[in-house]
Amino acid sequence: MRNSVLRRVLSVTLVLLLLVVLTESWIQALTHTESLKTIKNGVYLLLLAATATLITRQRRWREFRTGADFALAALAVVIVLSGVAGSAAPLVIGQAFFVYLRSVIVFYAIRALAPSATWIRAVLWIAGGWAALNCVIGVVQVTLGPPAYTALGWTDLSTAQIHRAQGLFAHPNDLGHLAGLALLAVLAVADKRRWWALAALFAAGLAVSQSRESLFGVAAGCVIIAAMRRLPLRHLCAGFLAVVALAAIPIVLSHGVRTEVQRRMWGVVDAMGLPIAHERPEPDPALPVCGPPQPRQDGVVGSPCRHPGPDREIRILYAQQSFRLLARRPVLGYGAGTFGGIVALQTDPDWHRHPRLGPNGFDLFGFHGKTVDSFWLHLMVELGLVGLGCYLLWLAMLARRLRHRPAAVAALAFAVVVAVFSPALESPMFAPLLFGLLGLDTIRTHLYRGGSLYANSEATDRGGAGWRNIPSQPGPGCRAATGTSAGDTDRRGEGGQCRHRVASVRSCDP
Numbered sequence: 466m467r468n469s470v471l472r473r474v475l476s477v478t479l480v481l482l483l484l485v486v487l488t489e490s491w492i493q494a495l496t497h498t499e500s501l502k503t504i505k506n507g508v509y510l511l512l513l514a515a516t517a518t519l520i521t522r523q524r525r526w527r528e529f530r531t532g533a534d535f536a537l538a539a540l541a542v543v544i545v546l547s548g549v550a551g552s553a554a555p556l557v558i559g560q561a562f563f564v565y566l567r568s569v570i571v572f573y574a575i576r577a578l579a580p581s582a583t584w585i586r587a588v589l590w591i592a593g594g595w596a597a598l599n600c601v602i603g604v605v606q607v608t609l610g611p612p613a614y615t616a617l618g619w620t621d622l623s624t625a626q627i628h629r630a631q632g633l634f635a636h637p638n639d640l641g642h643l644a645g646l647a648l649l650a651v652l653a654v655a656d657k658r659r660w661w662a663l664a665a666l667f668a669a670g671l672a673v674s675q676s677r678e679s680l681f682g683v684a685a686g687c688v689i690i691a692a693m694r695r696l697p698l699r700h701l702c703a704g705f706l707a708v709v710a711l712a713a714i715p716i717v718l719s720h721g722v723r724t725e726v727q728r729r730m731w732g733v734v735d736a737m738g739l740p741i742a743h744e745r746p747e748p749d750p751a752l753p754v755c756g757p758p759q760p761r762q763d764g765v766v767g768s769p770c771r772h773p774g775p776d777r778e779i780r781i782l783y784a785q786q787s788f789r790l791l792a793r794r795p796v797l798g799y800g801a802g803t804f805g806g807i808v809a810l811q812t813d814p815d816w817h818r819h820p821r822l823g824p825n826g827f828d829l830f831g832f833h834g835k836t837v838d839s840f841w842l843h844l845m846v847e848l849g850l851v852g853l854g855c856y857l858l859w860l861a862m863l864a865r866r867l868r869h870r871p872a873a874v875a876a877l878a879f880a881v882v883v884a885v886f887s888p889a890l891e892s893p894m895f896a897p898l899l900f901g902l903l904g905l906d907t908i909r910t911h912l913y914r915g916g917s918l919y920a921n922s923e924a925t926d927r928g929g930a931g932w933r934n935i936p937s938q939p940g941p942g943c944r945a946a947t948g949t950s951a952g953d954t955d956r957r958g959e960g961g962q963c964r965h966r967v968a969s970v971r972s973c974d975p
Contacts, residue, residue: 471519475578478515482508482571483588483901486894487595490635495618505893509567516574529573533862540855541566544801547848551800551821557812561802561847568896575904585905592898596647597663600670603630603640607673607715628715630673634894638887641676642895644668649686649879650902653872672711678886684708685882686875693871780838780886782830787842790822791849798849805837805846806888840884840891863903873906 485505492501520526544565548558580588606613611625617633624630629637648667651660671679687708691700790799799821802808809816814835817827829835837843845853860877867873880899883889890896 468519468522471515471522472578474515475512475519475574476580476584478508478512479571479574479578479901480588480591482512482897483591486897487592488633489893490639491618491633494620494635506563506567509563509570512574513570516570516577519577525577528576531862531866533859533866536855536859536862537566537569540852540859543797543848543852543855547797547799547852548801548803550797551803551847553800553803554812557802557808558800560808560812561806564806564808564891565801565844568891568900571897572900572904572907575901576907579908580905588901588905593647593663596643596670597666599632599634599640600644600666600673603632603644603670603673606630606632629675630670632670632674637674638676638678639892639894641671641674641679642883642887642889642892643898644670644674645676645679645683645686645879645883646876646895646898646902648683649690649875650872652687653690653870653875668707668711672714675715678883678889679879680708680712681886682879682882686879689875689878690871693868693874779830782828783837783839784842786827787837787839787846790827790846793823794849796849796851798845798847798852801847803847805843806891807836810835836888838887840888843888867903867906870906870909873903876902 482505485501485508489501489505493499520529541562544562545558548561553561602613602617606625607628607630611622614622614625614631619631624637630640631637632640634640634643644667648664648671651664651667655661655664671683684705687705690696790804798804802812803816803819803821804827805816813819817829817835819826837846841853844856848856860881864874864877867877876899880890880895883895890899
């Protein structure tokens with residue numbers, strides 16, 4: 466298979482995967498089928514095979530021997546070792562391995578493809594357009610109420626009852642994650658008024674989603690962008706106040722939102738056992754007492770019930786238990802695919818009652834979900850401190866290689882923060898978007914540390930020669946390149962002429 470064919474397969478497959486991850490939850494709600502998940506997994510495997518084949522044919526493995534790549538390899542080894550040490554079945558280990566690292570395939574596929582500027586613009590238009598559309602829909606949902614949800618096919622109105630917008634996603638946090646990521650990407654490059662108008666739209670979508678972790682993540686990302694762009698302190702303070710105002714708008718405008726925020730705030734106080742007296746609204750005595758959690762079904766609104774005790778914040782209760790479990794197995798944890806994730810739930814719906822977790826198991830406290838929301842808690846208990854250290858080291862080395870790209874580093878900071886409150890880094894939607902953005906920024910900065918640079922020439926591919934190796938050392942008559950535009954194509958002709966995208970590489974005269 467010629468390199469041009471492989472490149473075309475990669476580019477089409479990446480776009481297909483983007484469309485699938487953006488629309489998957491809405492299509493599932495409309496069709497009440499999960500067949501799209503099978504298609505998505507097949508697309509991931511096709512992407513992996515095409516990426517490995519293209520890299521092998523072009524003999525480019527040296528490009529993928531950076532410190533970040535070795536850190537990822539170490540994480541992969543730890544995932545397997547933790548599963549073996551935890552006596553997990555080989556199939557469970559393989560499924561956990563895939564869920565943890567499937568989104569990384571997108572990162573390597575983009576690096577292997579080294580796409581053209583036209584392809585990058587098309588992909589950014591698709592992702593940005595979908596984000597903008599969902600932000601508009603979110604504002605309409607909060608304004609009009611339940612009819613705006615049911616008109617789009619949503620039958621579970623639990624999010625409408627707490628005045629949170631979800632757009633075309635199954636959960637408001639998904640809308641918040643997409644809007645937050647898009648907002649940071651725009652803020653990193655905003656230098657014209659039209660960018661600020663787009664940023665305002667994404668900020669509105671973030672506000673109506675009421676995603677707390679997304680607001681915290683955006684605040685962290687804004688600090689990163691301000692520091693990397695060396696903005697004055699007054700600009701940083703203005704940005705911080707803007708984020709605070711963004712979070713306050715729904716609270717000020719809606720009594721229902723104020724009630725929900727108050728309930729969550731006192732839930733944190735009760736979960737932490739703080740000696741702060743407060744009044745809690747008494748539940749309706751006519752409602753039945755809440756029993757064991759039931760699986761949530763699409764299209765079926767859960768029946769109301771009353772909790773006889775305080776309504777405590779579930780994430781804090783889970784964190785307290787998780788740290789106690791970690792103290793028993795701190796090194797490699799309880800094994801990949803055994804605790805709190807989608808793999809554990811699919812393998813054993815009663816994973817929280819397994820004897821490995823102790824005689825009392827893991828108390829879900831009547832929560833309707835059966836997974837642990839926090840990605841870091843889930844990873845820490847499954848892979849131990851070694852796995853947590855490898856994962857954080859990998860992200861840190863990625864940030865180091867992308868230290869000249871504010872959007873990429875801010876996106877990493879955003880992801881680290883939201884993963885404290887949600888399973889974002891293994892999310893079907895957010896994770897591939899994140900690693901796709903990192904892949905694009907890696908290509909744009911030419912952060913390849915192998916012994917050579919590779920130039921993509923479609924004309925050369927049609928001629929059958931494929932990619933041409935451009936030595937990183939300057940040849941005779943070379944001088945430092947200045948003023949080279951970012952859109953130039955790296956190419957070496959027969960006469961020894963060359964032209965590079967980056968000013969730090971050298972350009973040879975004939």
